[in-house]
Amino acid sequence: MKIFKFGGASVKDAAGIKNVLKVLKTVGYEEVMLVISAMGKTTNALEVVIKNYFEKSNELYASLQDIRKYHNQILLDLFDDEEHEVFFDVNTHFDDLEYFVRSNKSPNYPFVYDQIISIGEMVSTTIVSHYLNAAGITNQWLDVRNYIKTDANYRDANVNWEYTQKLISKINRKKSLFITQGFIGADENNFTTTLGREGSDYTAAIFAYCLGAESVTIWKDVPGVLNADPRYFENAVLLNQISYKEAIELAFYGASVIHPKTLQPLQKKEIPLYVKSFINPTLPGTKVSTGVDLEPKTSCFIVKKNQILVSLSSIDFSFIMEENISEIFALFHKHKIKVSLIQNTAISFSVCIEDTFDKFKDLKTILSKKFKVSYNENVSLYTIRHFDAISAEVIEKDKTILVKQISRETLQIVTQ
Structure with a gap:
């Protein structure tokens, strides 16, 4: 079996869904499972619904209605018969x-978030499944x-792998083609859970492994995978081949093409991952597998915007030692804050963080009780894998550098 994952950009409108059909007819769909994301910017629109649910109840149903209208227009563009069962299912x-x-x-925000946000994938897969059936490609829709x-x-x-x-x-x-949702799962009480933003890639890897x-x-x-975000x-240069190890490094530093969790299950069974164009499906794209680390061998550039650079220093000028650092990281873990860079001196400790779940304000209050806290918001973190003097100069030119860190293969720079 082959696993195909189509993201939101590939199914953002009726033309995109028709193109999925074209891709399947071009590359084949025997023994294939499609993992499909929410359509276009639906996830972002549902996040507005969630915000309205908690903060602006008077705008809640209007924001829901906007999402209904968006999907209904796609249905009208795809199906001539408004009595088609797809309208009822959606x-x-x-x-x-x-x-x-x-x-x-x-009142649990993460719980409510997952119950609401998941509707995007449920609707998109329902529409694609019905459209392919209507086009003569019989498929089985799976929840x-x-x-x-x-x-x-x-x-x-976190996935319960055994179950x-x-x-x-x-x-x-024995069924030829399956269609299911990316990004979501369910807990032991059958409440919907999500696997993290961009988790549809991870879903594909889970099915591939199992x-x-x-x-x-x-x-x-x-x-395919480019050496830089265009x-x-x-x-930007197309990378023909990337090893699992190198791909995991790139994902760790924030390369957006491959989800960080996706690669580990594939590596365990040495299942190759291809990144290809749904615009030109016959092109070879990029292969992630065992083999050479990078072909062609070139510098890879990664940028993460909207980061926060936090510097902690001891109030009494004492050393920041292992005990302090352990406590700080325990707080990062508790508040689900991802650390992308670390740098410390005798009496200070700096980290570049990603505040995905808007927890920094609460964390800062706690840290301020023991440390002097200073921070810069909206900074950018640049990472260069396999850097050289020329690539470093490209990044540093005309920027205010707040932190610079160099290891054997990697250069990282935080800029304002």
């Missing part, structure tokens, strides 16, 4: 969501929550 998903926001009693089981760590759930393996192994593989798949292909609007860097 409306049922939205009716379930509206019932949840009316009846929910839990991923019946297969990927997790703990109750909402918004960043998930048991459930996925029961899938009737099914012993031949390969995973991530279909994107770029020709939005920020000119003359």
Whole structure:
């Protein structure tokens, strides 16, 4: 079996969904599982719904209605018959969501987030499944929550691999084509959980691992993995081959093409990962597998925007030692704050962090009781893998450098 993952950009409108059909007809769909994300910017729109649920209840139903209208227009563009059952199925998903926001009693933000945000994937896969069936490509729609089981760590759930393996192994593989949702799972009480933003890649890897798949292909609007994000860097180069080790390094530093969690299960079974263009599906793209680390061998540039540089210093000028650092990292872990860079001196400790869950304000209050806290918001973290003098000069030019750190293979710079 092969696993194909299509992200939100590939199914953002009717033309995108029609193109998925074209891709499948071009590359084949025998023994294939499609893992599909929410359409376009639906996840962002649902985050507005969540914000309104907690803060602006008078705007809640208007924001829900906007998402309904967006998907209904896609349905009208794809299906001539408004009596087609897809309209009923999609409306049922939205009716379930509206019932949840009316009846929910839990004040737990991460829990509410996961119950609401997951509607995007449920609707997108329903639409794609019906469209492919109507086009003559028979498929089986699967609710991923019946297969990927997790703990109750909402918004960043951990997979129960043993139970998930048991459930996925029961899938009737005699069916030719399957369609399921990325990004989501369910806990032991069957409440919806999510695997972290961009977690659809991870979903594809989970199924690949449990099914012993031949390969995973991530279909994107770029020709493959580039050595730099073309939005920020000119003359980006296509990487033909990346080893698992190098890909994990790039993902760790923030390369957005491959989700950090995706690679570990694939590496364990040496399942190759391809990143290909849904615009030109016959192009070879990038292969991530065993083999050479990088081909061609070149510097790789990664930039993470909207970071926070935090510097902690001891109030009494005492050394910041292992005990202090251990306490600080325990707080980072508790507040789900990702640390991307560390630098320390005798009496100060600096970190570049990513405040994905808006917890820094609470953390700063706690840290201020023991340390002098200073910080810079909206900084950028640049990372160069396999750097040289020329690539370093490209990054440093015309920037205010707050922190610079060099190791054998990697240069990192925090700029204002």
